[in-house]
Amino acid sequence: MSAAQLLDLFLHFLALSLLAIGGAITTAPEMHRYLVTQQHWLSDTEFTSSVALAQAAPGPNILFVAVLGWNVAGALGAFAAIAGIMLPSTTLVMLATRWAREHKQTLGVRAFTAGMAPLTLGLLIATGWLLAAPYVALPEHRLSTLALIAATLALTLRTRIGLVWIVLGGGVLGALGWV
Amino acid sequence: MSSEPTPLGAPARPASPGDLFWAFNRLALQGFGGVLAIAQRELVERLAWLSNEEFLELLAVAQVLPGPNVVNLSLMIGDRFFGSRGAFAALAGMFTMPCVIVLSLASISGHLLANVHMAGALRGMGAVAAGLILSTGIKLLGSLRRSAIGMPVALSLATLAFALIAIARWPLIWVVLGLGAVSISWTGWRLSVLAKEARS
Numbered sequence: 195m196s197a198a199q200l201l202d203l204f205l206h207f208l209a210l211s212l213l214a215i216g217g218a219i220t221t222a223p224e225m226h227r228y229l230v231t232q233q234h235w236l237s238d239t240e241f242t243s244s245v246a247l248a249q250a251a252p253g254p255n256i257l258f259v260a261v262l263g264w265n266v267a268g269a270l271g272a273f274a275a276i277a278g279i280m281l282p283s284t285t286l287v288m289l290a291t292r293w294a295r296e297h298k299q300t301l302g303v304r305a306f307t308a309g310m311a312p313l314t315l316g317l318l319i320a321t322g323w324l325l326a327a328p329y330v331a332l333p334e335h336r337l338s339t340l341a342l343i344a345a346t347l348a349l350t351l352r353t354r355i356g357l358v359w360i361v362l363g364g365g366v367l368g369a370l371g372w373v
Numbered sequence: 374m375s376s377e378p379t380p381l382g383a384p385a386r387p388a389s390p391g392d393l394f395w396a397f398n399r400l401a402l403q404g405f406g407g408v409l410a411i412a413q414r415e416l417v418e419r420l421a422w423l424s425n426e427e428f429l430e431l432l433a434v435a436q437v438l439p440g441p442n443v444v445n446l447s448l449m450i451g452d453r454f455f456g457s458r459g460a461f462a463a464l465a466g467m468f469t470m471p472c473v474i475v476l477s478l479a480s481i482s483g484h485l486l487a488n489v490h491m492a493g494a495l496r497g498m499g500a501v502a503a504g505l506i507l508s509t510g511i512k513l514l515g516s517l518r519r520s521a522i523g524m525p526v527a528l529s530l531a532t533l534a535f536a537l538i539a540i541a542r543w544p545l546i547w548v549v550l551g552l553g554a555v556s557i558s559w560t561g562w563r564l565s566v567l568a569k570e571a572r573s
Contacts, residue, residue, distance in 0.1 A: 213439065252401060253474070254444055260475065265479065283440030287445045291449045292452070302561070304561075304564055307434060309559065311429050312531040314432050316536075319507060319531075320539035322506035322507035329500050350410075357410060360505070373493065
């Protein structure tokens with residue numbers, strides 16, 4: 195890949211960064227349009243499996259952007275993509291968090307953080323719901339998925355077992371074809 | 374790494390940016406299918422660097438800013454303890470090892486995912502990841518008890534936000550601008566009433 199193309203990739207992800215409210219995954223449709231439809235750098239399947247791989251691997255899900263860049267142009271591509279998507283949002287977060295801390299006692303900032311708290315919780319539970327929905331929608335997986343989610347809730351709310359063991363246990367059950 | 378539980382009244386904190394790096398590295402490496410549930414377990418329950426209320430407040434801000442909320446959270450927590458150095462240490466901890474792992478996997482095989490056992494394992498891990506997020510939400514519900522607008526109103530707003538996003542499928546931006554504006558104005562009004570009462 196040429197330097198000009200790498201720069202184009204970097205600038206494109208740079209522009210998407212500030213649009214990624216609610217996580218980078220919200221901009222995945224636009225990344226798909228750019229990488230698959232417009233530039234033909236990735237196939238449809240490569241795009242989907244890049245996202246799935248990053249979600250299954252440990253770490254923040256935004257790493258799917260690095261995997262996309264890697265599949266386009268190796269290490270340089272991964273760096274261009276992840277730097278592009280991270281730089282603007284990181285800068286904004288640092289500025290916003292410092293401003294908010296300096297004005298912590300003002301009514302506006304207190305109203306904002308306390309007022310957003312119930313919505314944040316609603317959103318969190320909605321995220322769990324939406325993550326479960328595709329599995330629950332499949333009739334052959336519905337009961338086993340619901341049972342696994344119920345078991346996860348029971349284990350996390352009632353015991354101190356390490357969360358990673360529950361996730362790996364779910365993976366093993368799935369690989370055995372029980373979920 | 375300070376992993377001893379601390380007595381009440383003496384809030385624990387990271388001793389150095391290096392502490393932050395290792396704490397975020399540890400939680401990121403446990404985060405199969407998402408890091409948020411692990412972040413609450415590690416930062417609040419194990420290390421006690423934050424209370425549930427503080428975690429929820431930071432998350433509320435992290436959520437409305439662009440970028441992944443766990444990444445924003447790592448920057449905000451790092452900055453809170455050690456300024457820019459802390460923010461950078463937390464971010465580096467969150468990214469370095471997972472990045473190496475995911476790119477190694479990507480270079481080994483793109484066809485790994487076509488395998489039927491692999492697909493099953495991903496489904497099982499995905500279902501557990503959904504359960505972990507639900508459980509984190511349930512754990513944090515208790516922190517609404519101290520809300521200035523009172524628990525019943527706060528719970529109703531949380532339920533409404535859930536319904537708009539999960540059932541009505543509104544885009545997040547409209548929920549934040551619409552319901553968020555209502556909730557913030559209401560909270561601001563209640564806080565000013567409470568402040569007046571405290572003065573008189």
